[in-house]
Amino acid sequence: MGSRVRRGAAGIGALTAIAVAVAAAAGAPGAEPGRASGAGAARASAGAPALTLPAPTGRYPVGTTALHLTDRHRSDPWVAGQRHRELMVSVRYPATRDAGRFPRAPQMTRAEAVGFDGLNTFADHVPAGKVAWGATLTHAHQGAPVARPAGRRLPVVLYSPGAGDPRALGSTLCDELASRGYAVVTVDHTYEAPAVQFPDGRVAHSVMRAELAKAQRTGRITELLEKVSAVRVADTRFVLDTLALTGRDAVLPPALRGALDLTAVGMFGQSAGGFTAAQTMHDDRRIRAAVNMDGVMGYTQRDDDPSHPSTVGRDGVDRPLLLMGMAGDDHHSVASWDAVWRHSAARGTWLRDLTLRGGRHASFTDAEALVPQIARQLGLSRKDVTEMIGTARPERAVAAERAYVTAFFDRWLRGRDRGNLLDGPSARHPEVRFVP
Structure with a gap:
């Protein structure tokens, strides 16, 4: 979810989620002091009921x-001596009607769930070992046949998660876009995410605790934030390069080869992932439109601090950008958003700034659907729930996010206008405020 520091109080921010997510971690990778870890965490949560995610609403089942993926031209930036950067990504896509014959994919593998249990940013409210994170199923079916609407290639949307989060925590929105005819590519940023499991069983645990401690000791927090952003952008651009490979070098399964339209690429993300989307669009002309969901776009630990701007902050962008913020976050209150807004507007860029009334930072992740279920299971207070996902009704928040993100990509990747939803306030979604 990427917790951040905002305006001098405990709040939410993009890359400084690292500090909140891993500062307390100690002992074994992915564990916190005094908390269940490894097999112990898995056993402790084994009896907990499985959580569920909202079903997508588009016309297609999801595969x-x-x-x-292995980048043989780049050594790993976080682990010395590791010659190549390795990533795990998932591709979601519209599937044929018989997709139900194929098993539903878990939100996380067992090993990834154990890692998330130890380092997730719900930790202040949800004790480790109490939630069966590995039991949640997405609505995507593993290996289901690809559907190509009217024989056309599929526009592509990339997803980057919040700092310290797994790619899996955006499953609700990613499944939704796939059900509406998009190929959605989600990226785990290895050694930043709590745990990333590779096909041979290896698990790469987060190293951010050690990186943060070193940065604090040497007074180089800004440099750490810059490095995290640079690694994320490099990861994303490598994924785009790799998707385009053909012939013997192709990484996509045969059914998806030739099915992706890499001339129609958008990107979105939450928290640091939103910053990654905007920064990657600034750096790479292949990204035609981007959505930043509550992510600070500078190398700072305070929302209102304009120091240490990113290049997207200094230059702005010249392609469509949608900002979606929790209550209190907009281009008037977040310094880095103001910088991007001013410089982009000066270039005549299409911009929108939407606030989710009553929303919190994690409202733009699967937390919006999962936290109420966790609260009922564990008897959490209303205050606990509000601190995690705010006061917006979860089903309304999810519906609004689905509607506006889909409308944005429909307009800029497909040339379709989804009922003029992006042109002004809608009675269908009173939770969404257009910020002038």
Whole structure:
């Protein structure tokens, strides 16, 4: 979810989620002091009921496949001596009607769930070992046949998660876009995410605790934030390069080869993932439109601090950008958003700034659907729930996010206008405020 520091109080921010997510971690990778870890965490949560995610609303069932990608031109930036950067990504896509014959993909593998249990940013409210994170199923069917609407290639949307989060925590929105005819590519940023499992069983645990401690000791927090952003952008651009490979070098399964339209690429993300989407669009002309969901776009630990701007902050962008913020976050209150807004507007860029009334930072992740279920299971207070996902009705928040993100990509990747939803306030979604 990427917790951040906002305006001098405990709040939410993009890359400084690292500090909140891993500062307390100690002992074994992916564990916190005094908390269940490894097999112990898995056993402790084994009896907990499975959580469920909202079903997508598009016309297509959803298929998915996981890809293990290796960048042989880049050594790993976080682990010395590791010659190549390895990533796990998932591709979601519209599937044929018989997709139900194929098993539904878990939100996380067992090993990834154990890692998330130890380092997730619900930790202040949800004790480790109490939630069966590995039991949640997505609505995507593994290996289901690909549907190509009217024989056309599928526009592509990339997804980057919040700092310290797994790619799996955006499953609700990713499944939704796939059900509406998009190929959605989700990226785990290895050694930043709590745990990333590779096909051979290896698990790469987060190293952010050690990186943060070193940065604090040497007074180089800004440099750490810059490095995290640079690694994320490099990961994303490598994924785009790899999707385009053909012939013997192709990484996509045969059914998806030639099915993706890499001339129609958008990107979105939450928290640091939103910053990654905007920064990647700034750096790479292949990204035609981007959505930043509550992510600070500068190398700072305060929302209102304009120091240490990113290049997207200094230059703005010249392609469509949608900002979606929790209550209190907009281009008037978040310094880095103001910088991007001013410089982009000066270039005549299409911009929108939407606030989710009553929303919190995690409202733009699967937490919006999962936290109420966790609260009922564990007897959490209303205050606990509000601190995690705010006061917006979860089903209304999810519906609004689905509607506006889909409308944005429909307009800019497909040339379709979804009922003029992006042109002003809608009675269908009173939870969404257009920020002038």
